[in-house]
Amino acid sequence: xxxxxxxxxxxxxxxxxxxxxxxxxxxxxxxxxxxxxxxxxxxxxxxxxxxxxxxxxxxxxxxxxxxxxxxxxxxxxxxxxxxxxxxxxxxxxxxxxxxxxxxxxxxxxxxxxxxxxxxxxxxxxxxxxxxxxxxxxxxxxxxxxxxxxxxxxxxxxxxxxxxxxxxxxxxxxxxxxxxxxxxxxxxxxxxxxxxxxxxxxxxxxxxxxxxxxxxxxxxxxxxxxxxxxxxxxxxxxxxxxxxxxxxxxxxxxxxxxxxxxxxxxxxxxxxxxxxxxxxxxxxxxxxxxxxxxxxxxxxxxxxxxxxxxxxxxxxxxxxxxxxxxxxxxxxxxxxxxxxxxxxxxxxxxxxxxxxxxxxxxxxxxxxxxxxxxxxxxxxxxxxxxxxxxxxxxxxxxxxxxxxxxxxxxxxxxxxxxxxxxxxxxxxxxxxxxxxxxxxxxxxxxxxxxxxxxxxxxxxxxxxxxxxxxxxxxxxxxxxxxxxxxxxxxxxxxxxxxxxxxxxxxxxxxxxxxxxxxxxxxxxxxxxxxxxxxxxxxxxxxxxxxxxxxxxxxxxxxxxxxxxxxxxxxxxxxxxxxxxxxxxxxxxxxxxxxxxxxxxxxxxxxxxxxxx
Amino acid sequence: xxxxxxxxxxxxxxxxxxxxxxxxxxxxxxxxxxxxxxxxxxxxxxxxxxxxxxxxxxxxxxxxxxxxxxxxxxxxxxxxxxxxxxxxxxxxxxxxxxxxxxxxxxxxxxxxxxxxxxxxxxxxxxxxxxxxxxxxxxxxxxxxxxxxxxxxxxxxxxxxxxxxxxxxxxxxxxxxxxxxxxxxxxxxxxxxxxxxxxxxxxxxxxxxxxxxxxxxxxxxxxxxxxxxxxxxxxxxxxxxxxxxxxxxxxxxxxxxxxxxxxxxxxxxxxxxxxxxxxxxxxxxxxxxxxxxxxxxxxxxxxxxxxxxxxxxxxxxxxxxxxxxxxxxxxxxxxxxxxxxxxxxxxxxxxxxxxxxxxxxxxxxxxxx
Numbered sequence: 002x003x004x005x006x007x008x009x010x011x012x013x014x015x016x017x018x019x020x021x022x023x024x025x026x027x028x029x030x031x032x033x034x035x036x037x038x039x040x041x042x043x044x045x046x047x048x049x050x051x052x053x054x055x056x057x058x059x060x061x062x063x064x065x066x067x068x069x070x071x072x073x074x075x076x077x078x079x080x081x082x083x084x085x086x087x088x089x090x091x092x093x094x095x096x097x098x099x100x101x102x103x104x105x106x107x108x109x110x111x112x113x114x115x116x117x118x119x120x121x122x123x124x125x126x127x128x129x130x131x132x133x134x135x136x137x138x139x140x141x142x143x144x145x146x147x148x149x150x151x152x153x154x155x156x157x158x159x160x161x162x163x164x165x166x167x168x169x170x171x172x173x174x175x176x177x178x179x180x181x182x183x184x185x186x187x188x189x190x191x192x193x194x195x196x197x198x199x200x201x202x203x204x205x206x207x208x209x210x211x212x213x214x215x216x217x218x219x220x221x222x223x224x225x226x227x228x229x230x231x232x233x234x235x236x237x238x239x240x241x242x243x244x245x246x247x248x249x250x251x252x253x254x255x256x257x258x259x260x261x262x263x264x265x266x267x268x269x270x271x272x273x274x275x276x277x278x279x280x281x282x283x284x285x286x287x288x289x290x291x292x293x294x295x296x297x298x299x300x301x302x303x304x305x306x307x308x309x310x311x312x313x314x315x316x317x318x319x320x321x322x323x324x325x326x327x328x329x330x331x332x333x334x335x336x337x338x339x340x341x342x343x344x345x346x347x348x349x350x351x352x353x354x355x356x357x358x359x360x361x362x363x364x365x366x367x368x369x370x371x372x373x374x375x376x377x378x379x380x381x382x383x384x385x386x387x388x389x390x391x392x393x394x395x396x397x398x399x400x401x402x403x404x405x406x407x408x409x410x411x412x413x414x415x416x417x418x419x420x421x422x423x424x425x426x427x428x429x430x431x432x433x434x435x436x437x438x439x440x441x442x443x444x445x446x447x448x449x450x451x452x453x454x455x456x457x458x459x460x461x462x463x464x465x466x467x468x469x470x471x472x473x474x475x476x477x478x479x480x481x482x483x484x485x486x487x488x489x490x491x492x493x494x495x496x497x498x499x500x501x502x503x504x505x506x507x508x509x510x511x512x513x514x515x516x517x518x519x520x521x522x523x524x525x526x527x528x529x530x531x532x533x534x535x536x537x538x539x540x541x542x543x544x545x546x547x548x549x550x551x552x553x554x555x556x557x558x559x560x561x562x563x564x565x566x567x568x569x570x571x572x573x574x575x576x577x578x579x580x581x582x583x584x585x586x587x588x589x590x591x592x593x594x595x596x597x598x599x600x601x602x603x604x605x606x607x608x609x610x611x612x
Numbered sequence: 613x614x615x616x617x618x619x620x621x622x623x624x625x626x627x628x629x630x631x632x633x634x635x636x637x638x639x640x641x642x643x644x645x646x647x648x649x650x651x652x653x654x655x656x657x658x659x660x661x662x663x664x665x666x667x668x669x670x671x672x673x674x675x676x677x678x679x680x681x682x683x684x685x686x687x688x689x690x691x692x693x694x695x696x697x698x699x700x701x702x703x704x705x706x707x708x709x710x711x712x713x714x715x716x717x718x719x720x721x722x723x724x725x726x727x728x729x730x731x732x733x734x735x736x737x738x739x740x741x742x743x744x745x746x747x748x749x750x751x752x753x754x755x756x757x758x759x760x761x762x763x764x765x766x767x768x769x770x771x772x773x774x775x776x777x778x779x780x781x782x783x784x785x786x787x788x789x790x791x792x793x794x795x796x797x798x799x800x801x802x803x804x805x806x807x808x809x810x811x812x813x814x815x816x817x818x819x820x821x822x823x824x825x826x827x828x829x830x831x832x833x834x835x836x837x838x839x840x841x842x843x844x845x846x847x848x849x850x851x852x853x854x855x856x857x858x859x860x861x862x863x864x865x866x867x868x869x870x871x872x873x874x875x876x877x878x879x880x881x882x883x884x885x886x887x888x889x890x891x892x893x894x895x896x897x898x899x900x901x902x903x904x905x906x907x908x909x910x911x912x913x914x915x916x917x918x919x920x921x922x923x924x925x926x927x928x929x930x931x932x933x934x935x936x937x938x939x940x941x942x943x944x945x946x947x948x949x950x951x952x953x954x955x956x957x958x959x960x961x962x963x964x965x966x967x968x969x970x971x972x973x974x975x976x977x978x979x980x
Binding site for chain 2: 102107109113115137143150151184196
């Protein structure tokens, strides 16, 4: 599919090729996180971790601050006002500009115990990081100055303090000289990384992360003009660093209180099991954290609606996704309804209090199939909820009672029934599509792209009628869920994660699809022992050795966004529970209603038995 | 421009290999051979060693086996591993060759396992050997690419010693082994990253050469997204045993090509499915032509080679990686686990495996 035909198929920001296109498609809601920090006076001059599972928009957020984007932004763009308020730009110039550094796995490789001791490992790591920060800064300077690398000697670097690491004790360097210095540092380390043996000339290590301090924006000029006031150092894919390396950066930047703005974007998987499972995690860290997926529905829903509008407008076919998704089915599933009615009736007949409902059943059986199945399900729900000991209604219910019996239960019947009747479309409509995104932009785009692809094809075959039917949407969603599930197996510990989720899904189905539907849609669980008082103030169930494997699997599930964590206060003594909810696409796989909230406590014994 | 393997020596099928060895060793009664192989569950593990020993019974030979034990392997794989090990022991018993196992901890991350293994190869004293045969049949690509590189670096200047790569090819066995590729965080293969990892090459131009094969479309997508090429050149296997193989592959990757707006049919190239040297020659031509064309605007043209193809054709990519190591980045996708659909069939299917022997360095090329 041509990307302009299907703008939803362009997923992550690094894959949106042109800056103009990026700006057209950028939705400014995630800037709310930065605005909050800015209001608290904690955005500039400090280290900020930007955390999320893959696809939640970390790189997109960082890219907005790249010089080429900032140069192109105008009042027309939704982010303009917000950037101005953040003091990143004013009407004439760029004041703060991103220096973007994407990490690879090569840093991890430097932690080679066979060749280096711990001190050397740190020195080599810092050396490579310093070189790459210098290179990234030069790239930003080139972009700000609008020059190619061949003109780097026109950029002047005049440090107000001596920077001994650059070798010559000079008051002034050209951009080209800095490039040569950094290229040489990088070359030696990369050659080692590619050959596994130390180069004869050795590797020059660094004692500190001096580049963050040395790459001061005010020390760079082009033709005598300053390029910008301040750099925002951005380290993307921070999860590719080892624990020790992350600690080194933290020590260098946070503890030494370097007066620089450093944003480190990393995946949740980078956190320790305790960090990710405990609620006190992020707050207690020295640096500050933005968790992109912690956005409230108030932010996420308008954001994806906005993304949908922007992308639809970018399509050559003029199809507006939100209005091209049918929000109801037009097919009458008579046969399915009849079959389901019979099934519900036979379940009802097995109940001890069936006699009370016989008159109602007789009345229902004269109704149309759709009405019949709804009322029969409502009756089953009502009868089941009378309790097994059951208070017998001596006179039974009459046909006239049916309305007050079924009426209040009808919303729940409509909620549960599509999941109980196979082949009935269950997930359709634009609001359902947003719910299915589970607070993850990429997930929204993945699903939308598939919908849009079919829309484009339908429009070609019939330009006047191309709305996606409920059945088509449901089919796409189910196929998506099935494929995603298979992908889980590819992850490290994938088979274990898959197995655990399958058990959880079976459990959720079992407690959701009961005749009484008492718990409504159960899509989550909490650890039953959490409030047992067994663990003290600073201890948690997941810190016990016996629960190691379970903790790791739960951590993985949270990192990859298969499960979502939510803290709630509930119970007799205002007990605090951590609920692990299934991601919406897993609910779709399990045919569970998407209405959030239902959960059950589960014992550690049971959870461990699922591994 | 010259190519190292412009002229090449390659043998395939049992009869040809046997004939070559007979002629070759006729005048070399004292030549000692070092045979390197990977210990694993693949039934092809012992094929070439067995063929060699059966046809060169008195030959002085040492065997080095790379072993990557992992308790996580499925039970079925472990059983097959045991069977192969027993067969190797039987060969050892029968022919009495020197034997050394280089064990690499399977718990270590891939990159560290590779580094450890390569250092062992680099440290290996090859002075007593006349010929070194690296059999890649049961070695994962990430490993044999780096073992081959280490051996090649050690031997390329020595005109008296001969380096051979061997593989027992069997598409049916490959199909029986279900791999679970990890396409998260794709990066070029360690040891073959070259300039792709250098941030200092500010004028770098990336060209993707994708060797098309039966891999998942998502893998190519991940490689493309990581490498961010300016242009792409798919190489399809033709001539091939199934003459429509290329057509099927084009259909398979159709969505990807349209998504990336790939509309240049002249970029598509074909290489013989059974001749890695032919693939090497075609890709070498591409590399040299691109370097010449881009010379006025960039000294840093980086060629990403996406390995989606068979083990045999991967050897062609290996030759490219060895010769153009400074400008080629090899993208290989590791698998988390290997599941065997029907292990019972393995023995029978293995009967139809075809051996290939590629002469890489040494006497055959002394005139080049």
